[in-house]
Amino acid sequence: MKCDKCGGKAVFHMRHHKLALCQADYLAWLPQQVERAIEKYKMFSHQDRLLVAVSGGKDSLSLWDILHKLGYAVDGLYISLGIDGGVNYSAESRRLSEQFAGSRGLHLHVVDVAAEYGAGIPQIAERAQRGRGKACSVCGLAKRHIMNRVARQGGYQVLATGHNLDDEAAVLFGNTLTWAGSYLLRQGPVLEARDEGLVRKVKPLCRIYEREMAAYAWLGGIEYIYDECPFAVGATSLYYKDLLNQLESERPGAKLNFYLSFLRAKAAGLFSPDADPDRPLLHTCPACGQPTTAPGECTFCRMTSKLQPGET
Amino acid sequence: MKCDKCGGKAVFHMRHHKLALCQADYLAWLPQQVERAIEKYKMFSHQDRLLVAVSGGKDSLSLWDILHKLGYAVDGLYISLGIDGGVNYSAESRRLSEQFAGSRGLHLHVVDVAAEYGAGIPQIAERAQRGRGKACSVCGLAKRHIMNRVARQGGYQVLATGHNLDDEAAVLFGNTLTWAGSYLLRQGPVLEARDEGLVRKVKPLCRIYEREMAAYAWLGGIEYIYDECPFAVGATSLYYKDLLNQLESERPGAKLNFYLSFLRAKAAGLFSPDADPDRPLLHTCPACGQPTTAPGECTFCRMTSKLQPGET
Numbered sequence: 001m002k003c004d005k006c007g008g009k010a011v012f013h014m015r016h017h018k019l020a021l022c023q024a025d026y027l028a029w030l031p032q033q034v035e036r037a038i039e040k041y042k043m044f045s046h047q048d049r050l051l052v053a054v055s056g057g058k059d060s061l062s063l064w065d066i067l068h069k070l071g072y073a074v075d076g077l078y079i080s081l082g083i084d085g086g087v088n089y090s091a092e093s094r095r096l097s098e099q100f101a102g103s104r105g106l107h108l109h110v111v112d113v114a115a116e117y118g119a120g121i122p123q124i125a126e127r128a129q130r131g132r133g134k135a136c137s138v139c140g141l142a143k144r145h146i147m148n149r150v151a152r153q154g155g156y157q158v159l160a161t162g163h164n165l166d167d168e169a170a171v172l173f174g175n176t177l178t179w180a181g182s183y184l185l186r187q188g189p190v191l192e193a194r195d196e197g198l199v200r201k202v203k204p205l206c207r208i209y210e211r212e213m214a215a216y217a218w219l220g221g222i223e224y225i226y227d228e229c230p231f232a233v234g235a236t237s238l239y240y241k242d243l244l245n246q247l248e249s250e251r252p253g254a255k256l257n258f259y260l261s262f263l264r265a266k267a268a269g270l271f272s273p274d275a276d277p278d279r280p281l282l283h284t285c286p287a288c289g290q291p292t293t294a295p296g297e298c299t300f301c302r303m304t305s306k307l308q309p310g311e312t
Numbered sequence: 313m314k315c316d317k318c319g320g321k322a323v324f325h326m327r328h329h330k331l332a333l334c335q336a337d338y339l340a341w342l343p344q345q346v347e348r349a350i351e352k353y354k355m356f357s358h359q360d361r362l363l364v365a366v367s368g369g370k371d372s373l374s375l376w377d378i379l380h381k382l383g384y385a386v387d388g389l390y391i392s393l394g395i396d397g398g399v400n401y402s403a404e405s406r407r408l409s410e411q412f413a414g415s416r417g418l419h420l421h422v423v424d425v426a427a428e429y430g431a432g433i434p435q436i437a438e439r440a441q442r443g444r445g446k447a448c449s450v451c452g453l454a455k456r457h458i459m460n461r462v463a464r465q466g467g468y469q470v471l472a473t474g475h476n477l478d479d480e481a482a483v484l485f486g487n488t489l490t491w492a493g494s495y496l497l498r499q500g501p502v503l504e505a506r507d508e509g510l511v512r513k514v515k516p517l518c519r520i521y522e523r524e525m526a527a528y529a530w531l532g533g534i535e536y537i538y539d540e541c542p543f544a545v546g547a548t549s550l551y552y553k554d555l556l557n558q559l560e561s562e563r564p565g566a567k568l569n570f571y572l573s574f575l576r577a578k579a580a581g582l583f584s585p586d587a588d589p590d591r592p593l594l595h596t597c598p599a600c601g602q603p604t605t606a607p608g609e610c611t612f613c614r615m616t617s618k619l620q621p622g623e624t
Contacts, residue, residue, distance in 0.1 A: 176488055176570075177559075177566065177569070177570050177573075178569065178570075178573050179570075179573040179574045179576070179577035179582065181577050181580070181582045184582075239562065243555060243558065243559065246555065247489075247555065250551065254489065257489070257490065258488075258489050258490075258491075261489075261490050261491040262491045264491070265491035265493050265587075268493070268587070269584050269586055269587055270491065270493045270496075270583060270584060270587045271582060271583060271584060271587075272581050272582060272583060272584040272585075273584075274581055275577075275580070275581055275582045275583075
């Protein structure tokens with residue numbers, strides 16, 4: 001198969017775009033697609049200081065790579081969650097994130113949850129939930145808290161995450177199966193900043209398929225952690241991804257169309273603005289100063305307040 | 313397994329309802345479920361005269377059976393589409409519909425498309441689409457036209473169809489994959505009457521799984537046509553049903569929840585009323601007197617106007 005740009009040997013074929021590209025053209029093409037999404041959804045400009053949350057995985061490291069190549073001022077944030085899972089997950093992902101930053105001379109913030117708050121995510125989850133161990137929800141909460149804190153303290157205007165199309169489509173699929181109104185209303189490539197101290201959040205990869213991101217990292221020589229987080233095994237989102245992959249293999253482009261037609265329908269006013277009566281009033285946590293939905297200490301502070309840094 | 317009502321031998325188990333029933337209790341239970349849907353969605357009352365569209369299949373014949381047992385005044389309408397497909401589809405489904413009505417002393421209207429309009433659906437589709445043969449869309453159009461005509465002429469207040477939960481969920485799934493706003497806004501168990509001559513349409517089986525309907529017909533001794541319409545092979549709706557069945561087998565109740573949470577979200581105002589700017593103004597077809605979305609002859613009359621009854 002030939003490259004549709006230069007006629008050389010194609011190494012990657014995208015059925016939904018009816019496009020095959022060689023290595024060099026693919027590595028040039030993907031950042032252009034990301035740039036188009038950044039512009040279309042008015043995510044940020046070259047005047048903004050960006051913070052990208054990196055996990056050591058293909059999506060977030062590639063996003064950092066792309067934003068840097070596109071000339072944005074972008075630092076990284078790695079949050080060490082204290083997850084081992086038999087594959088040395090956190091240590092290895094940290095090593096890869098630091099290696100990525102070091103090789104490009106980029107600045108990486110590192111927050112070590114256990115060192116800073118007294119316990120890693122698995123332990124916090126175990127205590128907070130009295131052993132029920134809903135690690136994923138605790139992890140999500142902790143990451144949102146820490147990302148927002150570091151972004152505010154560092155004076156970043158925008159926080160970028162590496163969610164790709166497959167991630168976004170799976171979330172949308174889950175929210176649609178239960179017609180979760182307020183989630184449907186809030187899902188999108190941009191979550192606006194709020195005066196109470198929430199930094200603007202953006203997802204520049206929201207239109208890029210997971211396999212396109214994997215190809216970018218691979219062809220671009222970005223070393224990343226292959227393992228999924230050990231806690232993700234059996235996650236509902238992975239099940240939805242499987243179903244959507246079936247649909248995609250039968251009808252190339254179905255996943256992209258599902259997500260984009262949702263954004264278009266929303267922009268065209270499909271949903272009633274009154275359908276989100278729960279848009280939370282934000283309060284300020286007296287302990288950490290971050291915004292929180294209920295008066296008093298925020299959930300993250302409550303979860304970690306009885307821990308002593310260095311305890312475990 | 314024991315019947316949860318009487319302790320006798322259960323013959324049917326519904327995982328999503330956590331309910332197992334014997335033959336007699338199942339045959340009593342299902343009509344109660346249908347009655348509850350009729351009341352919940354305010355479909356019709358015992359004062360209304362109903363017309364149920366029957367195809368000879370399990371859903372529509374069972375619906376007729378149930379409505380009759382529940383004491384509603386309900387006649388049937390069978391539309392002979394002129395489809396053979398090697399399985400004598402139309403002849404056999406007509407025979408079964410007439411046998412059903414005859415055995416219960418119920419009145420069945422029969423419209424033979426070929427005799428009345430000059431050609432069966434496959435021929436009309438072939439001519440109208442110049443051989444592209446979009447038989448299913450032509451068939452749907454013809455059935456809607458004829459059902460509404462017979463209901464109006466017969467003075468029926470309500471037209472009932474045998475769409476079950478699997479049908480409705482598959483349509484909803486398709487409309488959701490493309491976020492087809494106007495379809496989402498209009499889908500529901502009731503399509504209100506319109507003064508321009510559209511009869512109220514209802515779907516009393518919308519909350520009943522397909523396999524529950526099959527069990528009802530089987531246990532109730534209703535003889536029905538097993539074959540799908542030969543034109544339905546490979547239909548997108550069947551593909552969506554497969555996907556939803558996978559989801560259901562993994563998470564019993566997911567299909568019902570998908571559909572019901574949609575109805576609840578809609579009733580709670582999720583969608584903006586302005587999202588359906590296309591709600592059509594209806595005109596009257598000068599040829600047949602039925603409502604149509606564009607001025608001039610309706611599509612059905614245009615499709616059939618050059619045919620001579622008895623031509624094929």
